[in-house]
Amino acid sequence: MKSTPYNLVMSALYKGMKGDRPPVGNPTSIVCHGLMDACGVSFPEAHLNPQAMADLALAGHEILGFDTVMPEYSVDQEAAALGCEVDWGDRNTMPDTKYFPHEDFSDVVVPEDFLEKPSIRVVLDALSILRRHVGGQVAIIGKVMGPWTLGYHMAGTQNFLLQIGMEEKNRIIKMLRQLMPATIASAKAQFQAGADIVVLADHATGNLVGAYHYEEYLLPIHKELTAAIEGPLIFHVCGNCTDRLEMFADAGFDGYHFEWQVDAKVAVERIGHRICLVGNVNNAEVLYQGTPADVYKQARYAIDAGVDIIGPECAIPLSTPMENLKAIVSAVHEGY
Numbered sequence: 001m002k003s004t005p006y007n008l009v010m011s012a013l014y015k016g017m018k019g020d021r022p023p024v025g026n027p028t029s030i031v032c033h034g035l036m037d038a039c040g041v042s043f044p045e046a047h048l049n050p051q052a053m054a055d056l057a058l059a060g061h062e063i064l065g066f067d068t069v070m071p072e073y074s075v076d077q078e079a080a081a082l083g084c085e086v087d088w089g090d091r092n093t094m095p096d097t098k099y100f101p102h103e104d105f106s107d108v109v110v111p112e113d114f115l116e117k118p119s120i121r122v123v124l125d126a127l128s129i130l131r132r133h134v135g136g137q138v139a140i141i142g143k144v145m146g147p148w149t150l151g152y153h154m155a156g157t158q159n160f161l162l163q164i165g166m167e168e169k170n171r172i173i174k175m176l177r178q179l180m181p182a183t184i185a186s187a188k189a190q191f192q193a194g195a196d197i198v199v200l201a202d203h204a205t206g207n208l209v210g211a212y213h214y215e216e217y218l219l220p221i222h223k224e225l226t227a228a229i230e231g232p233l234i235f236h237v238c239g240n241c242t243d244r245l246e247m248f249a250d251a252g253f254d255g256y257h258f259e260w261q262v263d264a265k266v267a268v269e270r271i272g273h274r275i276c277l278v279g280n281v282n283n284a285e286v287l288y289q290g291t292p293a294d295v296y297k298q299a300r301y302a303i304d305a306g307v308d309i310i311g312p313e314c315a316i317p318l319s320t321p322m323e324n325l326k327a328i329v330s331a332v333h334e335g336y
Contacts, residue, residue: 005067006196009139012308013197013232013254013276022303022310024332025068027141027199027234027257027278029315030060034322036091038063044088047074047095048118050125057130061138064322065329066311069134070141071126073315075201078145078182079153081117082110092318102154105163105171108178115189124193131194139197141234142190146202146225147179148218154179161208169217176221187229197232199257200225206239206261214244219251226252234278238314242266249274259313260286260298264305278309281328288317292327299331 003011003019010016012023036042039059045052057071074095080086085099102108114120123142130140145153151160154175163171187198202222204214226233234255235248241262248256249271256275258267260282267277281287281298302310310332316325 004136005061005138006136009067009309010196010232013234015276015308022308022332023067023139024311024329025066025070025139025141025278025309026060026311026316027068027070027143027197027236027255028201028312029070029073030064030066030312030325031056031073032316032318032320032322032325033091034320035059035063035325038322042091043073043093044090044095047088048122050122050129053122053126054129054133057126058133061134064325066325068139068141068311069130070143070199071130072123072143075145075149075203076153077119077123078150078186080119081114082108082150082154082179082182084153086119094318097153100154100156100159102175103156103159105155105175108154108175110178110182110185114182114185120186120189124189127190127193127195135194140195142187142193142195142198144183144186144190144198144200146183146200146218147176147221148202148204150179150182151175152203164209164213164217172217176217180221180225183225184228187231187233191229191231195231197234197255198229199234199236200229200253201236204237206237206241206243208239211241211244211247215247219247222251222253234276236314245271255309257313264302264307268306272306272308276308277306279307279311280313281311283313283316283320287312287320287324290324292323292330295324295327296331299328300334303331 008019008023041056046056057069083101235253236257257278
């Protein structure tokens with residue numbers, strides 16, 4: 001009997017028995033213009049309307065053939081609920097935070113009605129819709145921002161990172177700890193609403209934050225988050241993080257969604273026995289600018305290296321050709 005997409009993904013996440021083939025999935029967005037056109041749902045509606053959000057997520061499975069559905073396409077849902085002014089963009093533009101309410105590092109208080117704020121409620125309702133449609137058949141993935149990313153939204157990225165350079169450790173730690181309850185509440189609510197897995201994105205990216213900063217500031221907090229959330233978590237962080245792979249496994253995450261800059265063979269060799277690896281087909285040069293043959297070749301490299309779940313390295317560019325996304329699906333079916 002052939003394994004369902006749900007079984008393939010969950011078995012891969014927990015390093016269980018190999019299914020008929022490797023699963024294909026993206027814990028971040030696979031929305032492109034072609035997918036919007038194919039299902040008749042576009043941005044910004046899909047950021048704001050739960051049915052539109054769910055329909056666009058379903059299209060990734062029904063039209064492209066991915067084994068996952070993930071209905072949150074921005075990094076701004078929690079930020080909006082915490083008081084940031086968000087421009088939700090348009091068909092060609094991703095949402096963007098326009099106002100940073102805690103540039104002065106004033107105290108952040110998570111509102112009592114945080115989970116009822118429109119930007120959070122829309123995600124929870126979309127997950128519930130997906131659960132009714134494909135629950136137990138396709139892996140449903142939620143997404144939350146970690147406190148480091150939320151710190152960027154609260155204080156502004158440059159301003160936040162400047163405090164590290166000034167060695168304002170107490171200021172940074174204080175804000176991170178004030179933001180932790182938002183990450184925990186959002187993740188737990190998404191599991192309750194219908195998510196099988198939640199991706200926790202925390203953008204202490206390799207080119208912005210050194211490994212020693214991750215160890216000093218974030219590793220203790222991530223250990224607390226993974227213990228408190230009590231559900232399957234995939235960690236996403238951009239950039240070349242080869243210098244801190246073991247720390248991600250130490251943090252207690254079940255999976256690590258990684259970019260092409262981290263060589264798949266190196267990642268598998270170093271932490272593949274401890275954590276599920278997800279990715280790592282290059283977005284900019286291969287998925288966006290390359291051919292289906294280029295995508296196929298890179299996906300096969302990840303498969304042969306032993307990456308557990310094959311997919312794009314991050315949220316894809318909106319102009320990515322659908323044929324290139326389908327080439328990932330072709331690669332995971334080849335020879336199985």
